Amino acid sequence: MPDQTQRPVLTTGIYYQDPLAALDWLEKAFGFERVMVITDQDGKLAHSEMRFGDGLIYVGSPWSEAIASPRSIGGKCTQTVHIQLKGGIDGHCARAREAGAEIMQEPEDQFYGDRTYRARDPEGHVWTFGQTVRAVTREEAEKVSGLKIEGWV
Amino acid sequence: MTSSVLVSLRVAGTAERAFAVFTEEIGRWWQPNILFQFTSRAPGVLAFEARLGGAFLETFPDGQVFEIGRITAWEPGVRLAFTWRQASFAPGQKTDVEVRFEPVGTETRVTVEHRSWESIPQDHVARHRFPDAIFLQRHGEWWQALLRAYRMQILGEDEP
Numbered sequence: 001m002p003d004q005t006q007r008p009v010l011t012t013g014i015y016y017q018d019p020l021a022a023l024d025w026l027e028k029a030f031g032f033e034r035v036m037v038i039t040d041q042d043g044k045l046a047h048s049e050m051r052f053g054d055g056l057i058y059v060g061s062p063w064s065e066a067i068a069s070p071r072s073i074g075g076k077c078t079q080t081v082h083i084q085l086k087g088g089i090d091g092h093c094a095r096a097r098e099a100g101a102e103i104m105q106e107p108e109d110q111f112y113g114d115r116t117y118r119a120r121d122p123e124g125h126v127w128t129f130g131q132t133v134r135a136v137t138r139e140e141a142e143k144v145s146g147l148k149i150e151g152w153v
Numbered sequence: 154m155t156s157s158v159l160v161s162l163r164v165a166g167t168a169e170r171a172f173a174v175f176t177e178e179i180g181r182w183w184q185p186n187i188l189f190q191f192t193s194r195a196p197g198v199l200a201f202e203a204r205l206g207g208a209f210l211e212t213f214p215d216g217q218v219f220e221i222g223r224i225t226a227w228e229p230g231v232r233l234a235f236t237w238r239q240a241s242f243a244p245g246q247k248t249d250v251e252v253r254f255e256p257v258g259t260e261t262r263v264t265v266e267h268r269s270w271e272s273i274p275q276d277h278v279a280r281h282r283f284p285d286a287i288f289l290q291r292h293g294e295w296w297q298a299l300l301r302a303y304r305m306q307i308l309g310e311d312e313p
Binding site: 037038039 | 155156157158159160161162262264270271285286289290293297
């Protein structure tokens with residue numbers, strides 16, 4: 001069991017126009033779990049943290065003009081989050097679709113040995129889920145993709 | 154509107170056991186915090202009277218007792234709720250704590266939600282002059298520390 005009280009080295013903050021709705025949706029669609037949610041006396045979300053396995057995200061409202069939900073800027077994202085599953089990726093995708101995720105890419109096997117799918121959430125954030133389904137050598141991956149690959153273990 | 158501090162984590166074992174350790178062994182896992190003490194005295198030992206309507210008590214070394222609150226929901230393995238007041242609260246001022254226990258595979262997800270801090274005025278001594286959101290954040294971090302100790306209590310007893 002991962003230690004859910006320690007913060008990982010890297011955590012990303014994801015911003016929504018309606019972060020309270022996002023907490024519900026991320027739990028229903030992806031199975032993320034709230035580990036800390038602070039709601040102030042005006043009923044506004046002050047801070048929240050969700051966990052999935054040993055991963056952690058913050059979910060909140062934009063706190064500066066430099067921060068926005070994709071919904072506020074024509075659906076553009078400047079970063080995406082990748083989640084590596086241990087198993088059950090097709091079922092995970094079905095659950096996300098059922099909850100209203102737009103499946104941008106159906107689960108499919110990639111040349112590097114992972115099976116992945118991409119989903120867009122109701123405010124336009126893009127999430128990629130992957131699961132390793134077979135071992136691939138660097139030589140095989142280079143041959144299939146035509147890429148020169150460095151750092152392959 | 155009502156403010157809320159929600160903290161959740163998973164612990165090993167069944168919901169029944171998680172409920173039992175939360176209620177019966179609170180005197181062993183509770184971690185007093187100077188910002189959130191119930192009275193101005195050195196911290197005592199906490200205990201629940203195990204029934205709906207029972208008291209949530211802090212007992213001091215000299216035998217004196219402070220009643221923190223009363224149990225408003227007692228559903229072993231499912232839900233516990235109790236009221237929470239500090240000695241500095243005026244009559245009628247109180248906050249509410251609800252603890253939910255949900256089985257997840259071989260683990261139990263334990264969620265604490267502490268509400269009604271909006272009933273305590275912004276200038277109240279219990280808030281230590283922190284802006285509301287900062288105070289609630291500190292409170293949440295303390296609840297996280299408490300649940301960490303609670304989880305260790307469960308794990309410790311699981312070891313042979």
